[in-house]
Amino acid sequence: MRAVLDHIGIAVGDLDKALAFYRDALGLHLEVPEEVPSQKVRAHFMPVGESSLELLEPTSPDSTIAKFVEKRGPGVHHLTLRVEDIHAALAQLKARGIRLIDEVPRPGAENALVAFIHPAAAHGVLVELKQKPDPTVLSTTRVALGGFSLTSVNDGPLKLDGGAMFGVVPRPLWSKRTHADDRNRIPMAMRPLVVEGDWGRMLIDCGVGEKPDAKMRDIYGLAPQLDVSLASVGLSADAFDVVLATHLHFDHFGGATRRTADGVLVPRFPKAEHPLRRAEWEDATHPHERNRASYLQDDFVPLLGAGVVTFFEDDQEIRPGVRVVRTGGHTGQHQIVYIESDGRTAVFTADLIPTTAHIDDAWVMGYDLFPMESLAFKKRFIREAIDREYLVFFEHDPYVAAGYIREEHGRRFVEPVK
Numbered sequence: 001m002r003a004v005l006d007h008i009g010i011a012v013g014d015l016d017k018a019l020a021f022y023r024d025a026l027g028l029h030l031e032v033p034e035e036v037p038s039q040k041v042r043a044h045f046m047p048v049g050e051s052s053l054e055l056l057e058p059t060s061p062d063s064t065i066a067k068f069v070e071k072r073g074p075g076v077h078h079l080t081l082r083v084e085d086i087h088a089a090l091a092q093l094k095a096r097g098i099r100l101i102d103e104v105p106r107p108g109a110e111n112a113l114v115a116f117i118h119p120a121a122a123h124g125v126l127v128e129l130k131q132k133p134d135p136t137v138l139s140t141t142r143v144a145l146g147g148f149s150l151t152s153v154n155d156g157p158l159k160l161d162g163g164a165m166f167g168v169v170p171r172p173l174w175s176k177r178t179h180a181d182d183r184n185r186i187p188m189a190m191r192p193l194v195v196e197g198d199w200g201r202m203l204i205d206c207g208v209g210e211k212p213d214a215k216m217r218d219i220y221g222l223a224p225q226l227d228v229s230l231a232s233v234g235l236s237a238d239a240f241d242v243v244l245a246t247h248l249h250f251d252h253f254g255g256a257t258r259r260t261a262d263g264v265l266v267p268r269f270p271k272a273e274h275p276l277r278r279a280e281w282e283d284a285t286h287p288h289e290r291n292r293a294s295y296l297q298d299d300f301v302p303l304l305g306a307g308v309v310t311f312f313e314d315d316q317e318i319r320p321g322v323r324v325v326r327t328g329g330h331t332g333q334h335q336i337v338y339i340e341s342d343g344r345t346a347v348f349t350a351d352l353i354p355t356t357a358h359i360d361d362a363w364v365m366g367y368d369l370f371p372m373e374s375l376a377f378k379k380r381f382i383r384e385a386i387d388r389e390y391l392v393f394f395e396h397d398p399y400v401a402a403g404y405i406r407e408e409h410g411r412r413f414v415e416p417v418k
């Protein structure tokens, strides 16, 4: 990997004394300090050429920096290497069995992504990897698969409760793979998939859409942007012949309708056929206490009146090379989508494997209505995905749109595609 020295972090006991040396005696320029509340430190950067020194001043006695100084005295705390692709860098380290503190990047200052390598692996030095800026917003990923072009587009961020996203997995385990905010929500995204073949253009799922009000946007951390994302790859809502749903939850199919200026709900993709699994439609239009918050009638009922819906009953090919397979588990009729061409297979896994943090069999969401069904399907599917090298799309992953699930020495990881 190509890495450049970004900065060296120095833990400081007495800031004034440290400044007397670094600023006054050495004459280094001091930038405006940056608060990092999550670490309880104030960071004072001083550029030295292409790199910087970072004086780390604890703002609370229980800050890790305060504890470091107490135990070992002030001094060099870490060094930070800047890499172009932190996910690729971590995958490369993992493949070599390097011990990591962060298996997945966490958000750092200035929208950077950071991850720490264990000092035991780095000869006693705490090494931080950094990639900037955060590529979540509006990132799109295009790959060719045989005769298809697949483009993962982005309807922006989604934040859901970390506990609910990982079911029975305890927080000390999942917090190694993702980082919850002060409302215990983890960062996610909504990434519908554009499939272009010789039969036309399909959108698989369509995000949350523009209907959510301010309260709902706040609760779920939404900033819908699918139109902008489509425009960035030269498309618009009129460009689709088919809009396929994995299931009718609002974060997957809310974007199927929009409200006109006079408040009427109409199809957002007016030229598209919307093939729906009939039993999912029945469940969605007859919600109960456990799923009512996820099935919002305004998302799909207006489509029926507009005459854009077709129903199907069982697993089948929706268009040549694109077929749906019922997984159940998450909802009774949740389905994933296989895209096959020239001996290659891509799978849009929706809420079966929502993020790259969910690639272990038992990491099943608390939201799932039938978790044992999820587990059984997932176990079989992931084995198959590893053995046959499926290109897996992760609809809710904040950073990785798609990748290959690998297994080495009994440990799983995702090798992302660019």
Ligand SMILES: [Zn+2]
Binding pocket: 247, 249, 252, 330, 351
């Ligand atoms: Zn769902």
Ligand SMILES: [Zn+2]
Binding pocket: 249, 251, 252, 351, 354, 396
């Ligand atoms: Zn979902």
